[in-house]
Amino acid sequence: MDPILELSGLSKVYPGGLKALDDVDLTIRKGEIFALLGPNGAGKTTLIGAVCGIVRPTSGTIRAFGHDMASDWRQARSRIGLVPQELATDMFEPVRRAVSYSRGLFGLAPDPARIEEILRSLSLWDKRDERIMALSGGMKRRVLIAKALAHEPDLLFLDEPTAGVDVELRKGMWAIIDEMRGRGVTIILTTHYIEEAEMMADRVGIINRGKLLMVDEKDAMMARLGRTEAHITLAKPLASLPPEIAHFPVELEAGGTSLCYRGGDGTGKGKAEVAALTKALIVSGIDYTGIDTRESSLEDIFVSLLGEGEGAA
Amino acid sequence: MISWRSTWSIYTRELMRFLRTAFQSVLAPVLTTSLYFIVFGAAIGGRMPDLGGVDYGAFIIPGLLMLTLLGETTSNSSFGIYMPRFTGTIYELLSAPVGVAETLLGFVGAAMTKSLILATIILVTARLFVDYSIAHPLLALVYIMLVAAAFSLFGFILGIWADNFEKLGIIPMLFLTPLTFLGGTFYSIKMLPKPWDTIALANPIVYLVSGLRWTFYGKADVDIGLSFAITLGFLAACIAVIAYIFRTGWRLRA
Numbered sequence A: 001m002d003p004i005l006e007l008s009g010l011s012k013v014y015p016g017g018l019k020a021l022d023d024v025d026l027t028i029r030k031g032e033i034f035a036l037l038g039p040n041g042a043g044k045t046t047l048i049g050a051v052c053g054i055v056r057p058t059s060g061t062i063r064a065f066g067h068d069m070a071s072d073w074r075q076a077r078s079r080i081g082l083v084p085q086e087l088a089t090d091m092f093e094p095v096r097r098a099v100s101y102s103r104g105l106f107g108l109a110p111d112p113a114r115i116e117e118i119l120r121s122l123s124l125w126d127k128r129d130e131r132i133m134a135l136s137g138g139m140k141r142r143v144l145i146a147k148a149l150a151h152e153p154d155l156l157f158l159d160e161p162t163a164g165v166d167v168e169l170r171k172g173m174w175a176i177i178d179e180m181r182g183r184g185v186t187i188i189l190t191t192h193y194i195e196e197a198e199m200m201a202d203r204v205g206i207i208n209r210g211k212l213l214m215v216d217e218k219d220a221m222m223a224r225l226g227r228t229e230a231h232i233t234l235a236k237p238l239a240s241l242p243p244e245i246a247h248f249p250v251e252l253e254a255g256g257t258s259l260c261y262r263g264g265d266g267t268g269k270g271k272a273e274v275a276a277l278t279k280a281l282i283v284s285g286i287d288y289t290g291i292d293t294r295e296s297s298l299e300d301i302f303v304s305l306l307g308e309g310e311g312a313a
Numbered sequence B: 001m002i003s004w005r006s007t008w009s010i011y012t013r014e015l016m017r018f019l020r021t022a023f024q025s026v027l028a029p030v031l032t033t034s035l036y037f038i039v040f041g042a043a044i045g046g047r048m049p050d051l052g053g054v055d056y057g058a059f060i061i062p063g064l065l066m067l068t069l070l071g072e073t074t075s076n077s078s079f080g081i082y083m084p085r086f087t088g089t090i091y092e093l094l095s096a097p098v099g100v101a102e103t104l105l106g107f108v109g110a111a112m113t114k115s116l117i118l119a120t121i122i123l124v125t126a127r128l129f130v131d132y133s134i135a136h137p138l139l140a141l142v143y144i145m146l147v148a149a150a151f152s153l154f155g156f157i158l159g160i161w162a163d164n165f166e167k168l169g170i171i172p173m174l175f176l177t178p179l180t181f182l183g184g185t186f187y188s189i190k191m192l193p194k195p196w197d198t199i200a201l202a203n204p205i206v207y208l209v210s211g212l213r214w215t216f217y218g219k220a221d222v223d224i225g226l227s228f229a230i231t232l233g234f235l236a237a238c239i240a241v242i243a244y245i246f247r248t249g250w251r252l253r254a
């Protein structure tokens, strides 16, 4: 796979002395959707800012499209789009003019048809002559997306594109992202909604306190760290674990009234094992009254990884 | 390679911002110019001594022009760059493939254009009050453009330096306005008693006002060459500071 963006040893220490990025190495492949997950203040926006020229890195190198961003930024920047986390735009400007301006600013010739297409795809065409301040928050966010798309970038940064956006719109946003993926745009997004990353992303990176803790294929990460958890409520309490089921990863809990299974790998192996476990229980004459199974999500992985991080720190 | 499209986009957008408040932008200078003429020209002018054969009403035109030019150009330009920093919209400029050349030509070019529009309005308004003619119109135009360029850059620096509204207003209020009023806008520094006529020469604005007055009437307090030299020196200093700001990203990039 062609790398489209390569960060190596990227660090950022803010003037106050806060280390917002700590020796980050990351390679983004052409055409992928990469989700950057992390709690508030983890360094997500700083990372994006460093690539986009908003933040000056303290050390490390950034290469985009093969260009070193420290010296050869012009070429690369014209192919990068940024949708910032904050709703920052000239509120007095009408929508279409704001979007056309962005295109011109990035050095492209005016193309009213392309602007219309972008505005229509974001359901903003009806609002094209409204001043931005007259739009709702979700619409304003879409204006920022339209501005970022106006110069037809090949690499797009979406810093929390769905923050403060209702369910309906969020789905719309996913559709837009999907459509861009279809056109071959590489997308790096940050989000606090883990299900969003789970649904959209090809790869996931987890960042905390400026350190990139883990980067992996979403599926591989789920397989490696995913778990199935099952709680089987027993009809009669057990004093000890019967030998018939001892080879399963199970243990008694709640004073022997319940059996807890923790196993599998996020690929469905766990579900099959729980099924086998219930059969073994019946064969051994152990009766049960309820089964509650749950697949761990990226969120659990995230929380447990962060927990380990805290422990180490 | 400088991108002319990017430059043009910044320039037209800045002018558009100006036109949004066009009514106020035109009315304010017309009104203030008229007021100055009524107060200084008509009321006081009659009692003024001879000013080298120039009528007092005509004498104050270059001063008045300089007064408005310095104030408006500085504030237009400083707000032009301060507001995007304040509201966060500067992210787009910082992430765009534009460098110091596009940014300056765009922002400063627009501020200069506004200043030229203002100067025209003031000269036309002044004409309603006094009869005057400009001895060296071409030099006057060049001089006005130079001053507008220098103070657009100066305002740009202020707008980057300021990290709150108070700082944005303090330099024009504490330095620019007083120095302009003391800089011979409404009088010739030769009229000052000793030693003030010499002390006044330490005020850089004296040279600006005097320079413009020379292009109007062919005579002034200080030598025209000196006026040009000081204006160009100030322009060069501003350019150097801005080049430094862009090279280091000071106050622009976190």
Ligand SMILES: Nc1ncnc2c1ncn2[C@@H]1O[C@H](COP(=O)(O)OP(=O)(O)OP(=O)(O)O)[C@@H](O)[C@H]1O
Pocket: A014, A015, A016, A018, A019, A020, A038, A039, A040, A041, A042, A043, A044, A045, A046, A047, A085, B254
């Ligand atoms: N301009 C700045 N000056 C000083 N410190 C900053 C600056 N910007 C961010 N920080 C600090 O750097 C750290 C990382 O901030 P950053 O905005 O990158 O976090 P984030 O992961 O985007 O968080 P969130 O999810 O809340 O958006 C935070 O501790 C923040 O306080």
Ligand SMILES: [Mg+2]
Pocket: A044, A045, A046, A085, A159
């Ligand atoms: Mg952020």
